[in-house]
Amino acid sequence: MTDTWSQRWSRRGKLAAAAQAPSRVPAPGMISFVFGDPDVPSLPLEDMAEAAEYLAEHNRRDALAYQNAITDGELNAALAEKLARDQGIHVQPEQIFVSHGASAGLSLLCDMLIDPGDVVLADAPAWMGATNMFRLAGAEVRGVDVGEDGADPAQVEAILDDLAREGRTPKFFYTIPTFQNPEGVELSLERRHALAKLADERDLLIVEDDAYVDLRFSGAPKPTLFSLSQRGNVIFSGTLSKTIAAGLRLGYLVGPADVVATLARGAVDTLRNSYTAALADWYIRSGRLAEHIQHLRQIYREKCHRMLAALEREMPAGTSWTRPSGGFFIWLTLPEGVDAVDLLPAAREAGVDYIPGTAFYSDGRGRRNLRLSYSGVTVEQIDEGIARLAKVTRAALAQTAATAD
Amino acid sequence: MTDTWSQRWSRRGKLAAAAQAPSRVPAPGMISFVFGDPDVPSLPLEDMAEAAEYLAEHNRRDALAYQNAITDGELNAALAEKLARDQGIHVQPEQIFVSHGASAGLSLLCDMLIDPGDVVLADAPAWMGATNMFRLAGAEVRGVDVGEDGADPAQVEAILDDLAREGRTPKFFYTIPTFQNPEGVELSLERRHALAKLADERDLLIVEDDAYVDLRFSGAPKPTLFSLSQRGNVIFSGTLSKTIAAGLRLGYLVGPADVVATLARGAVDTLRNSYTAALADWYIRSGRLAEHIQHLRQIYREKCHRMLAALEREMPAGTSWTRPSGGFFIWLTLPEGVDAVDLLPAAREAGVDYIPGTAFYSDGRGRRNLRLSYSGVTVEQIDEGIARLAKVTRAALAQTAATAD
Numbered sequence: 001m002t003d004t005w006s007q008r009w010s011r012r013g014k015l016a017a018a019a020q021a022p023s024r025v026p027a028p029g030m031i032s033f034v035f036g037d038p039d040v041p042s043l044p045l046e047d048m049a050e051a052a053e054y055l056a057e058h059n060r061r062d063a064l065a066y067q068n069a070i071t072d073g074e075l076n077a078a079l080a081e082k083l084a085r086d087q088g089i090h091v092q093p094e095q096i097f098v099s100h101g102a103s104a105g106l107s108l109l110c111d112m113l114i115d116p117g118d119v120v121l122a123d124a125p126a127w128m129g130a131t132n133m134f135r136l137a138g139a140e141v142r143g144v145d146v147g148e149d150g151a152d153p154a155q156v157e158a159i160l161d162d163l164a165r166e167g168r169t170p171k172f173f174y175t176i177p178t179f180q181n182p183e184g185v186e187l188s189l190e191r192r193h194a195l196a197k198l199a200d201e202r203d204l205l206i207v208e209d210d211a212y213v214d215l216r217f218s219g220a221p222k223p224t225l226f227s228l229s230q231r232g233n234v235i236f237s238g239t240l241s242k243t244i245a246a247g248l249r250l251g252y253l254v255g256p257a258d259v260v261a262t263l264a265r266g267a268v269d270t271l272r273n274s275y276t277a278a279l280a281d282w283y284i285r286s287g288r289l290a291e292h293i294q295h296l297r298q299i300y301r302e303k304c305h306r307m308l309a310a311l312e313r314e315m316p317a318g319t320s321w322t323r324p325s326g327g328f329f330i331w332l333t334l335p336e337g338v339d340a341v342d343l344l345p346a347a348r349e350a351g352v353d354y355i356p357g358t359a360f361y362s363d364g365r366g367r368r369n370l371r372l373s374y375s376g377v378t379v380e381q382i383d384e385g386i387a388r389l390a391k392v393t394r395a396a397l398a399q400t401a402a403t404a405d
Numbered sequence: 406m407t408d409t410w411s412q413r414w415s416r417r418g419k420l421a422a423a424a425q426a427p428s429r430v431p432a433p434g435m436i437s438f439v440f441g442d443p444d445v446p447s448l449p450l451e452d453m454a455e456a457a458e459y460l461a462e463h464n465r466r467d468a469l470a471y472q473n474a475i476t477d478g479e480l481n482a483a484l485a486e487k488l489a490r491d492q493g494i495h496v497q498p499e500q501i502f503v504s505h506g507a508s509a510g511l512s513l514l515c516d517m518l519i520d521p522g523d524v525v526l527a528d529a530p531a532w533m534g535a536t537n538m539f540r541l542a543g544a545e546v547r548g549v550d551v552g553e554d555g556a557d558p559a560q561v562e563a564i565l566d567d568l569a570r571e572g573r574t575p576k577f578f579y580t581i582p583t584f585q586n587p588e589g590v591e592l593s594l595e596r597r598h599a600l601a602k603l604a605d606e607r608d609l610l611i612v613e614d615d616a617y618v619d620l621r622f623s624g625a626p627k628p629t630l631f632s633l634s635q636r637g638n639v640i641f642s643g644t645l646s647k648t649i650a651a652g653l654r655l656g657y658l659v660g661p662a663d664v665v666a667t668l669a670r671g672a673v674d675t676l677r678n679s680y681t682a683a684l685a686d687w688y689i690r691s692g693r694l695a696e697h698i699q700h701l702r703q704i705y706r707e708k709c710h711r712m713l714a715a716l717e718r719e720m721p722a723g724t725s726w727t728r729p730s731g732g733f734f735i736w737l738t739l740p741e742g743v744d745a746v747d748l749l750p751a752a753r754e755a756g757v758d759y760i761p762g763t764a765f766y767s768d769g770r771g772r773r774n775l776r777l778s779y780s781g782v783t784v785e786q787i788d789e790g791i792a793r794l795a796k797v798t799r800a801a802l803a804q805t806a807a808t809a810d
Contacts, residue, residue, distance in 0.1 A: 004608045004638075005664060008576060013517035016671030024473055035471070043469040045461050048680070052457035056450050064448040064650035066440070068429055100505040100654065103674040111541075112418035133673060171413060203409045233409075245469035247679035249505065249654075259410060266421030268512040268538060269505060274652035275453070276680055 012136055031385035032353040036181065036328040037376030039299050043245050044283070044292060051282040063278035066271050069097050069264050075281040079238075079252060082284060087213060088227040089236060089254060097260050098272045102211060102239040102251030106130055109207060109235065109253070110137040112266045113171045121159060121173035123151055125331075125360030125369070127181040130174055130209070141362060144173065148322070150187030151175050153194035160202055172205040172235075177225060179212040179327025182360045182371035186325055189222055196228035209237045212327035214293050217301035219325070232256045240280055242328075243293055248276035300328065303374040307382045314390035316397055321372075328375035331357075333368050337400035338393055340370040346395065352388040417541050436790035437758040441586065441733045442781030444704050448650050449688070449697060456687040468683035471676050474502050474669050480682040483689040484643075484657060492618060493632040494641060500662045502669055503677045507616060507644040507656030511535055514612060514640070514658070515542040517671045518576045526564060526578035528556055530736075530765030530774070532586040535579055535614070546767060549578065553727070555592030556580050558599035565607055577610040577640075582630060584617035584732025587765050587776035591730055594627055601633030614642040617732035619698050622706035624730070637661045645685055647733075648698055653681035705733065708779040712787045719795035721802055726777075733780035736762075738773050742805035743798055745775040751800065757793040 009017055026032035055063050070076065076093035083089035083096075099105035106129075114120065116138025122131050124143025134141050142159055144151045156173060163170060175195075177187035187195070199206050208225045226236040236254040244250070250273060253263065283289050304324055311321055311332070318335030334340055340356035347353065357369025374382055414422055431437040460468050475481065481498035488494035488501075504510035511534075519525065521543025527536050529548025539546050547564055549556045561578060568575060580600075582592035592600070604611045613630045631641040641659040649655070655678060658668065688694050709729055716726055716737070723740030739745055745761040752759065762771025779787055 004610075005661075007574075008518055008610060009667075010516065010518050010520045010523075013667070013671055016517060017667045019670050024471065037471060040466050040470055043466045045464070045466050045469055048469070049454070049457040049461035052454040056454035059450070061445050061448045061450050064450055064453070064652040065445055066429060066442060066651045100509070100678070101674050101676065103676075104505070107673040111415070112421060113413055113415050115415045118415075136673075169412075205413060245680065246471045246676065247469040247683075249674075249676070249678050249680075256410075262414075262418070262422045265424050266418055268541075269508040269654075271506065271508075271651065271654070273505070273654050273678065273681070275650065275654075275684075276678070278652075279680075 015136070026353060029351050030348070030353055031351060031377060031381045031388065033372040033374070033377065033385060034353050034355055035376060036373045038242065038246060039296070039303070039375060042296065042299055044288070047283060047288055048245075048279055051279040054282055055278055060278060063275050065274065067274035067277070069099065069267060069272045070094055070260065075250075075277040075284075078281050078284040082289075083238075083254065086221070087210070087224050087236075089224060091254055092257065095254055095257050095260050097253045097263055098277055099251045099253065100269070100273055101241060101246070101249040102209070102237050103129065105237055105251045105253040106207075106209070107133055108263055108267050109172075110134060110139075112263055114139045119163060119168055119170040121156060121170050123175050123180065125182050125357060125366055126174070127176060127209075128359055131362065134174070139171070142170070143362065144175070146180055146183055146185065148185055150177055150180065150185055150191050151195070153191055153198055156195065156204070157198060157202075160204065170204070172207045174207045174209065176209045176211065178210050178222070179215065179324055179329070181211070181327070182329050182355070182357070183331040184322045184324035184327055184329040185331075186222065192222060192225060192228055196225050196234070199225070199229050199233040200231045204233060206234045207237060208234050211237070211239045211242055213238075214243050215296060215300055215328075216326040217297055217304065226254065235259070243289065243296065244280055244283060248280060249273050250276055250280055297326075300326070300375060303377070303379060303382060304330070306379045307372065307374040307386060310383050310386035314386050316390065316394050318397075319393065328373050330372045330374065332370050332372055334370070334393060335397055336368075338396045339367050341367055343392060343396055346392045347389060350388045350392050352385045352392075354389070420541070431758060434756050435753070435758055436756060436782065436786045436793065438777040438779070438782065438790060439758050439760055440781060441778050443647065443651060444701070444708070444780060447701060447704055449693070452688060452693055453650075453684055456684040459687055460683055465683060468680050470679065472679035472682070474504065474672060474677045475499055475665065480655075480686040480689075483686050487689060487694075488643075488659065491626070492615070492629050492641075494629060494659060496659055497662060500659055500665050502658040502665050503682055504656045504658060505674070505678055506646060506651070506654040507614070507642050508534065510642055510656045510658045511612075511614070512538055513668055513672050514577075515539060515544075517668055519544045524568060524573055524575045526561065526575050528580050528585065530587055530762060530771055531579070532581060532614075533764055536767065539579070544576070547575070548767065549580070551585055551588055551590065553590055555582055555585065555590055555596050556600070558596055558603055561600065561609070562603060562607075565603075565609065575609070577612045579612045579614065581614045581616065583615050583627070584620065584729055584734070586616070586732070587734050587760070587762075588736040589727045589729035589732055589734040590736075591627065597627060597630060597633055601630050601639070604630070604634050604638040605636045609638060611639045612642060613639050616642070616644050616647055618643075619648050620701060620705055620733075621731040622702055622709065631659065640664070648701065649685055649688060649694065653685060654678050655681055655685055702731075705731070705780060708782070708784060708787060709735070711784045712777065712779040712791060715788050715791035719791050721795065721799050723802075724798065733778050735777045735779065737775050737777055739775070739798060740802055741773075742809075743801045744772050746772055748797060748801055751797045752794060755793045755797050757790045757797075759794070
């Protein structure tokens with residue numbers, strides 16, 4: 001790049017110019033547990049063609065024209081019905097802002113809420129897609145530890161108290177309560193009540209990212225934080241990327257009507273993905289989404305169980321991992337003395353790829369952790385990939401033992 | 406909205422909370438020349454269904470999965486071929502960043518190039534969608550007057566000199582050279598050469614927004630600034646919103662490969678609208694886009710000529726207007742003494758709506774101007790709407806004369 005360009009970039013542009021982005025396409029022969037990609041064979045491609053045909057037959061030319069991000073019918077109405085039925089969220093269609101994927105919704109929240117120097121609370125470990133956005137917006141991110149029962153409300157309260165002593169108030173607490181990314185754990189019922197109560201008592205805004213909420217392997221869902229807050233202190237972030245298709249780029253934010261209307265006025269592109277929104281609307285109303293979700297639950301349950309069994313069979317003693325009840329991810333803790341960052345070159349050499357835990361923290365923690373995505377790979381790849389991971393882990397353990405001698 | 410929320414909004418959020426957004430849906434009976442909306446009956450809805458069927462038949466499930474904004478084939482290759490043929494722009498597919506509509510591309514440029522306090526040059530009058538974005542990003546916007554021959558290179562040079570004396574360099578000059586929004590005028594060949602030369606001599610980045618370039622009513626296109634710059638000092642912003650469908654949300658930025666790769670790393674959502682991109686790819690490759698553009702040229706030419714004829718027939722002496730060779734807009738100057746802002750309530754009362762010229766300037770200019778969009782209305786609405794506009798203008802003129810007596 002010429003000198004001219006290096007002078008043109010903004011603060012944010014300079015960060016991007018210096019950054020490296022991993023390729024989404026793994027090298028030949030590599031088994032990649034890196035990305036939370038969907039199960040490709042089940043993507044409803046034929047249904048989308050049927051939906052497109054329906055729109056043509058019904059002269060729905062409006063689906064190709066400009067449409068606002070908020071409407072009082074169409075996809076908004078279909079989502080409102082689904083939210084009431086599946087997530088206990090009772091809202092009017094106008095309380096839903098349809099965005100270009102959930103990322104664009106979160107980015108809008110950053111634009112509308114964060115000034116440089118503001119504090120934001122977030123899961124620790126957290127999905128780096130969100131925390132990177134917060135940092136690009138200039139926020140200071142404070143982590144709330146996520147354990148087997150999800151994020152710790154007592155720690156949230158302690159951080160609020162600390163900040164209050166500094167005269168500061170956090171803009172929001174970002175959390176993935178259900179099948180968390182990267183840990184795969186679920187916020188307990190007790191902690192859900194505690195967090196919702198805290199939000200109401202302390203006027204804390206919670207941004208509840210429930211991207212995986214529909215992908216529960218079995219049993220009844222836990223109530224959303226949105227449904228538990230009595231005072232509208234939760235913005236719910238949803239997506240159709242995991243249940244219909246990421247390629248439709250459809251996410252949504254749910255909140256008080258006046259807040260959502262303000263968000264819409266602050267959006268750079270106030271227009272929705274109207275064509276894919278119309279396809280999704282048809283897919284939801286036809287009842288196919290509900291059926292498809294049942295199918296996806298089986299698919300991801302099988303993949304998850306297959307990976308858990310492979311870990312049990314292959315990994316050396318001292319390794320531990322989470323046992324998800326849904327979603328896309330398992331969080332693994334390597335045996336004492338084995339480092340996930342140091343292990344990565346050997347793992348890639350052996351043909352298996354993952355994300356080291358450090359990528360999900362901002363303070364150097366997570367060196368013994370790694371995230372494994374089972375969603376996008378085949379069951380055969382799961383067996384072989386975990387075998388490869390176990391082999392390099394055992395080799396690293398042996399080396400650690402030899403060094404200790 | 407509760408007090409809590411008013412404290413949560415960022416600088417930008419507060420601006421949006423205080424702003425008013427016009428509805429895209431006009432009141433019953435209102436003839437709206439407000440939005441640059443497409444001609445709805447010609448939107449290729451059946452073709453999109455055929456494209457969706459094609460994707461299903463060819464098992465193109467990748468079109469529903471995550472895809473990066475930059476690829477070396479698919480829509481990028483189709484666009485590269487089209488750019489070479491129609492715009493004299495010869496680039497590799499990797500030099501094209503596909504965004505969620507052109508707005509998302511411009512927003513990315515703001516994120517990546519503008520720090521608060523930076524200077525940006527822009528057409529005056531200019532499309533407010535762009536200048537609003539620049540201001541939200543914290544830029545100071547300096548206007549370059551746009552006349553019958555487009556933006557004035559001598560004025561650009563004078564502003565560069567002024568800024569240099571202050572020790573400042575503008576981040577870029579944003580301009581719509583072809584069928585400008587809002588004036589409908591076209592940058593002359595001479596001025597194109599002068600601006601490209603200036604960009605190269607002064608290391609000025611030009612952001613060339615050519616949203617309407619394909620919609621020339623007749624004759625040969627003029628060379629793009631991109632094709633005239635010898636040193637890669639132009640980023641070209643294109644869109645499929647005006648030629649296929651706004652509802653697909655597909656825009657694109659074209660520039661040097663390393664610059665485009667950096668832009669992609671800085672994007673919040675690095676994933677493209679992969680499904681609509683695949684539909685558009687099919688539409689372009691099948692040759693239908695080229696045919697459809699011929700059809701659209703006739704449609705918009707007819708509407709433009711109808712509006713020009715109605716203006717000629719109806720408007721009182723002292724009114725003048727631009728005579729576009731393409732695009733969606735006519736820029737009207739009211740007779741001396743008639744104010745477009747003051748006239749608007751009476752116009753709406755009479756059942757016709759427009760945007761006053763002041764909305765396209767930031768310094769109070771444009772009070773005698775207004776923008777008329779002929780693209781989305783029918784020819785009957787054009788006749789009736791201009792008759793209504795003429796009637797309220799004559800009434801205002803009469804009142805002005807009476808007051809002067």
